[in-house]
Amino acid sequence: MSLLLLGGCAAAPTAGPAPAGGESAPAPQPSVSTSTPPATPPPPPDPLAHLSAKKRKQFKACLPKTVRAGSSGDCVTLLQSELKEAGFYPWSKTRYVGVAGANAILNYQRSRGLDADGWVGKSTWLALATNAPTVSKELPKTCYTKGVVLCVDQAHRTLTWLKDGKVVKKFKVRLGGYAQHAKTHIWRNFPTANGTWKVYDKQVNPYSENYGSGAMPYSTMFYPDMYVHYSPGFSSQGYSQSSHGCVNIRKLSDAIWIFKNTPIGAKVHIFSPKATA
Incomplete structure (x- = not known):
């Protein structure tokens, strides 16, 4: 019977000799983990942090919005100002995106290596806000x-x-x-x-x-x-x-x-x- 028990279960630890003086063996202490918990990653930097308070407020309002040909409003005014500063909108500013504005968007997107679809979404807004550099002029x-x-x-x-x-x-x-x-x-x-x-x-x-x-x-x-x-x-x-x-x-x-x-x-x-x- 003892052979079967040893083969089917882990053997229980055997007691060692009693310490001198008749004292009982100390009870085992629970192990304490010394590993450091992983640090919480810092939040990503705010891409708009370098802007003035006024400009940051404007971009935050427009980041979730999409502007394209026919769009109008405050985000169009911001877009035209930023395109003008980047050298892609030399014409008089309006409150809507006309033909010239749509082509300015496309030309700007190509110059920054973005998808040139003529739709100003988050990636184009951030490129304008951060003054993204033009892509390399190196020929393939x-x-x-x-x-x-x-x-x-x-x-x-x-x-x-x-x-x-x-x-x-x-x-x-x-x-x-x-x-x-x-x-x-x-x-x-x-x-x-x-x-x-x-x-x-x-x-x-x-x-x-x-x-x-x-x-x-x-x-x-x-x-x-x-x-x-x-x-x-x-x-x-x-x-x-x-x-x-x-x-x-x-x-x-x-x-x-x-x-x-x-x-x-x-x-x-x-x-x-x-x-x-």
Whole structure:
């Protein structure tokens, strides 16, 4: 019977010899934990702490709100002031977001590596409040390859013309944004597509089903319905308007230079850098 008990249960500790003098053995003391409880993490820093009391109050009121084309009110006034300070809203301030305001939002979002959707939510508000830096101007490695490459940086609104890995010329460009559809007359965002393509055709005056003839002089074509071309609108209206996805060139002489010097088959790379953590 004793063998079965030993095999099925933990053996009870056996008593040792009694201490000298006939004293009883001291009762075992409960163990006391000496480990330190984990410290409570400090609260995250307030991103608005550096602002004046007045400005902090304004941003706190607007952080939970979304502003877009057609919005109005105090948050629009704050938005226009902040965009103006950042260099993206040179026009007179209003109490609503019009076409120019919507395109200013898109251009600012691209410059800070945010999702360029034209909707000012928490991430855009915080970028404005903290004076977030612009993303890097460094071109990706894919632009430094053999042959002619048109490298379009949406964040900085530039087209860099390279040959055999060397920068030859740079041009300011206007990209897709908030615009009206020629046929439906609906206003919406027309983004310029990121990616890598090859020039498949060049036409001095291509016909457009939506815009007719003469709308896209000296088109260097790399993507269906998206070309590099001269834009009279860009020349006269600047960034208050946008393209419908094309890469607009401000000066006619620059568009002609690109047209003449870019061969069929040249690589076109369009990219939007993202903000780093």
